[in-house]
Amino acid sequence: MNEGRVAVASAPGRLPLAGAVPGPRLSVALDRRALCRVESGGSGVSVESKDTLTKLAAADVAELVARAPGSIAARALELSGAEQPLAVVTEWKLPASSGVDADGALALAVTAALERALGREPAPEELVRKAREAARRAGRPADDGVCAAASGGVLLARGTGQAMAAATVAVDPGRVEEALLLLDAGEPEGSTVERPSDTRAEEIAAALVEGRSDDVVSLLGMEGHERLAGLVTAAGGAAWRLPGGRLMAVWAPPGARGPGRGEAVREALKAAGVKALKIRVDLRGLEVD
Numbered sequence: 001m002n003e004g005r006v007a008v009a010s011a012p013g014r015l016p017l018a019g020a021v022p023g024p025r026l027s028v029a030l031d032r033r034a035l036c037r038v039e040s041g042g043s044g045v046s047v048e049s050k051d052t053l054t055k056l057a058a059a060d061v062a063e064l065v066a067r068a069p070g071s072i073a074a075r076a077l078e079l080s081g082a083e084q085p086l087a088v089v090t091e092w093k094l095p096a097s098s099g100v101d102a103d104g105a106l107a108l109a110v111t112a113a114l115e116r117a118l119g120r121e122p123a124p125e126e127l128v129r130k131a132r133e134a135a136r137r138a139g140r141p142a143d144d145g146v147c148a149a150a151s152g153g154v155l156l157a158r159g160t161g162q163a164m165a166a167a168t169v170a171v172d173p174g175r176v177e178e179a180l181l182l183l184d185a186g187e188p189e190g191s192t193v194e195r196p197s198d199t200r201a202e203e204i205a206a207a208l209v210e211g212r213s214d215d216v217v218s219l220l221g222m223e224g225h226e227r228l229a230g231l232v233t234a235a236g237g238a239a240w241r242l243p244g245g246r247l248m249a250v251w252a253p254p255g256a257r258g259p260g261r262g263e264a265v266r267e268a269l270k271a272a273g274v275k276a277l278k279i280r281v282d283l284r285g286l287e288v289d
Helices: 060-068 072-080 103-117 124-137 143-151 173-179 202-207 213-220 227-234 261-271
Strands: 005-019 026-041 045-049 054-058 085-090 153-159 165-168 180-184 238-239 247-251
Touching: 005 143, 005 202, 005 247, 026 103, 026 143, 026 202, 045 060, 045 072, 045 238, 054 060, 060 072, 072 085, 072 103, 103 124, 103 227, 103 261, 124 143, 124 202, 143 153, 143 165, 173 180, 180 202, 202 213, 213 238, 213 247, 227 238, 227 247, 227 261
Parallel strands: 045 085
Antiparallel strands: 005 026, 026 085, 026 153, 045 054, 153 165, 180 247, 238 247
16 A cells, blocks of 8 residues: 555444334435545544534554454444555544434544545445444444435435345435424423334335325324424424434425425424524445545
């Protein structure tokens, strides 16, 4: 490998929409991407996070993993089998407290950048396998997130581990973008509103494919207990807080021939002084330069 070789990779984060392990799960790849830059040369190995402003250096990969066993980047280095000096720098555009799943995107971006920096071009399936294993070894399994990061779009996953199967849902991303909102709901107000484990992911996926966006509201079946969630459900939408995060997701499709749920929810949010975060469905998936 030439000294000073640089590889850059990025992959989208995942927003869980419905379902829970081990049942069917539906999720959306968002245009909030995890970035990784790998540079060869220098001495030893290092991992740096632009988000947490932390950097850890070691003489070799074994020492790095021993000092940071929960680091996805360190575990990806371990799996790469690299023996030469490498510097890995990562960045995630949302705070860790957002609730959007970054682990899968980070694992895939680091894995892909390392492979490119080492002069290798593995098949997409091998990249996914290594990224899932890196996250697992770090104690942050992210099977769904890695698959969503690789393909982009809307993903329906079933099963776990070796038996996991994931497929892209054939839905117009514009239909999802016009109905899906993200709100900064702040810290949880005691009783939170999260996705129940029995949410019907497959039925929701079918409704999306068939263009029945309004049916998704009742299929999600959310009842708001926090102030913002209550406001959304009263206006005709569905709202749930992303697991462990500040963000609240809202499903409120616009009316077909006039004002509908989406318009009513947006008006209610505007009246309350709440501004939705702009999001897009990421269709690019993994990108490596």
